[in-house]
Amino acid sequence: IFVKAEGRDMVNAKAPEHSLGPDYRPEKPMATVSTKVPHDNVHILPQTPQLIALLTMIRDRNTARADFIFYSNRIIRLLVEEGLNHLPVVEQTITTPVGRSYAGVKFQGKICGVSIMRAGEAMEQGLRDCCRSVKIGKILIQRNDDTCKPKLFYDKLPEDIAERWVLLLDPMFATGGSATMAVDVLKSRGVPEDRILFLNLIASPEGASNFAQRFPKLRVVTAFVDQGLDEKNYIVPGLGDFGDRFYTL
Numbered sequence: 001i002f003v004k005a006e007g008r009d010m011v012n013a014k015a016p017e018h019s020l021g022p023d024y025r026p027e028k029p030m031a032t033v034s035t036k037v038p039h040d041n042v043h044i045l046p047q048t049p050q051l052i053a054l055l056t057m058i059r060d061r062n063t064a065r066a067d068f069i070f071y072s073n074r075i076i077r078l079l080v081e082e083g084l085n086h087l088p089v090v091e092q093t094i095t096t097p098v099g100r101s102y103a104g105v106k107f108q109g110k111i112c113g114v115s116i117m118r119a120g121e122a123m124e125q126g127l128r129d130c131c132r133s134v135k136i137g138k139i140l141i142q143r144n145d146d147t148c149k150p151k152l153f154y155d156k157l158p159e160d161i162a163e164r165w166v167l168l169l170d171p172m173f174a175t176g177g178s179a180t181m182a183v184d185v186l187k188s189r190g191v192p193e194d195r196i197l198f199l200n201l202i203a204s205p206e207g208a209s210n211f212a213q214r215f216p217k218l219r220v221v222t223a224f225v226d227q228g229l230d231e232k233n234y235i236v237p238g239l240g241d242f243g244d245r246f247y248t249l
C-alpha cells in the first residue's frame with residue numbers, strides 16, 4: 001500500500017496505520033508499510049522512522065554505491081541486534097563500581113554465522129561488529145538456468161556447527177529457494193531447526209510464508225516484507241540486485 005503524502009497533508013495525517021514516528025513527534029509522515037504475514041516465526045523489525053529512512057536510501061536507484069553500503073550496513077546492524085535478542089540468556093548479577101548489585105543477564109550458548117554467497121557475505125561485518133571473533137561459514141547455491149532449481153556448489157561450515165545457534169545471512173529473501181536449500185544443508189549437519197535464525201533485509205510475502213510453513217520452528221528476522229515478486233523473481237518494489245549494488249555497481 002502506498003500512501004502519497006505531500007506538504008502539509010503529512011502533518012497529523014488521519015491514517016495512523018501508515019504514519020511513522022513516535023508519539024512525541026507531532027509530524028506524522030506517511031510511508032509504504034510492510035506487508036503483514038500471518039506467521040509467528042516471521043519477525044519484522046519495528047517500523048521506526050529511522051528504519052524507513054534507511055530503507056528509502058537503499059531502495060533509491062539514484063543512491064551511489066558508497067551510500068548503499070553505508071545505509072545497508074546500518075540496517076544489517078539492526079537485524080543482527082534483533083537476531084541476538086532471540087538467543088537464550090541466563091540471569092547474572094554483577095556489582096557496579098559504586099558497590100551496588102545489578103540483576104542482569106548474560107548470553108548463553110555459542111553462535112556462528114552462515115552467509116549465502118555472494119550477497120550474504122555483505123552481512124558478515126555487521127555480525128562481527130556485534131560478536132567479536134564469531135565463526136562464519138559459507139554456502140554457495142546457484143540457480144540452474146535450465147531447470148530454474150537451486151543447486152549447492154560449495155559449503156564450508158564450522159565443524160561444531162551442530163552445537164551452535166546459526167545466524168543465516170542473505171539480504172534478499174525472494175522465492176526462498178536458496179534459503180530453503182541452505183537450511184536443509186544446516187539440518188543435515190545436525191543443526192536443529194529451532195536454533196536457526198534467518199536474517200534478511202527485504203522479504204517477499206510468498207517467500208516468507210512458504211518458508212515459515214516449511215520450517216515452523218525456525219525464526220525469520222526481516223526489516224520489511226515487500227509487495228511481491230516480478231516475472232524475474234525480483235522483489236518489488238525491492239532494491240534491485242543487492243549483490244551488484246553492494247559489490248560492483
Ligand code: URA
Pocket residue numbers: 119172173174233234235236238239240241242243
Ligand atoms: N536478489 C536480489 O538481489 N534482489 C531481488 O530482488 C531478489 C533476489
